[in-house]
Amino acid sequence: MRPQHRVSARIYSVSLRCAASLALALLVSLGCSDEARPKAGAYCKISEEGQASACLAPAQHAYPAFFRGLAQDKLSDEQAREVETDIAQGAQSERSYEALSTLAYGYYRLARAASSQGTADPETLARLEHWNELLSKAYASSEKDPRYREALRQAAVDVGSRTPPLGLRCTDADGKPARCDSTEAVVRAMDEARDQTGVRGEIGRLFDRVFGTRP
Numbered sequence: 001m002r003p004q005h006r007v008s009a010r011i012y013s014v015s016l017r018c019a020a021s022l023a024l025a026l027l028v029s030l031g032c033s034d035e036a037r038p039k040a041g042a043y044c045k046i047s048e049e050g051q052a053s054a055c056l057a058p059a060q061h062a063y064p065a066f067f068r069g070l071a072q073d074k075l076s077d078e079q080a081r082e083v084e085t086d087i088a089q090g091a092q093s094e095r096s097y098e099a100l101s102t103l104a105y106g107y108y109r110l111a112r113a114a115s116s117q118g119t120a121d122p123e124t125l126a127r128l129e130h131w132n133e134l135l136s137k138a139y140a141s142s143e144k145d146p147r148y149r150e151a152l153r154q155a156a157v158d159v160g161s162r163t164p165p166l167g168l169r170c171t172d173a174d175g176k177p178a179r180c181d182s183t184e185a186v187v188r189a190m191d192e193a194r195d196q197t198g199v200r201g202e203i204g205r206l207f208d209r210v211f212g213t214r215p
Contacts, residue, residue: 044059044105046104046108059102062098063102090138112163115166125168136190149190153190
């Protein structure tokens with residue numbers, strides 16, 4: 001190989017290494033950004049027995065007052081406020097998954113207690129209706145975190161399949177006032193938001209294929 005060709009080859013090789021280093025630095029930079037960093041944690045499903053699962057331990061540590069209230073099958077506004085505040089922040093909350101797991105388990109416990117009494121008291125019904133609203137708003141505000149969005153939907157489906165019918169105020173598919181057993185209107189609203197065209201719809205269909213959550 002002629003000297004000038006060897007020099008050109010070395011320059012080309014160095015250029016490729018520099019370009020690769022820059023690309024790697026860019027990827028690392030993106031990976032360290034708040035939006036790109038994966039959220040730690042996962043939703044803790046309600047156990048078949050209805051008891052607190054082992055995966056609820058972080059949530060119990062984060063919200064001791066809430067779980068003390070659940071032990072009495074009734075929550076005060078003060079005991080519920082911290083969890084509700086974190087749910088309202090959506091994916092931006094530092095304890096988003098702990099709050100979601102706590103709310104879902106609390107929903108299940110309160111609904112079961114109300115059903116066993118024959119007629120739920122208005123305070124409990126109003127609280128569960130408020131929680132439905134919080135779940136819907138958290139989903140709407142967490143568009144940049146599809147993983148947390150899917151956890152929200154998983155929680156709503158989990159609650160809906162485990163709780164007895166309560167006749168909560170909600171809206172039907174046409175947006176008219178109706179009565180719901182529990183979270184079915186929440187799941188419907190989530191699916192409508194997720195199935196929009198474009199990137200959000202593609203993300204939703206991807207989760208369907210991966211998790212098999214919809215036919």
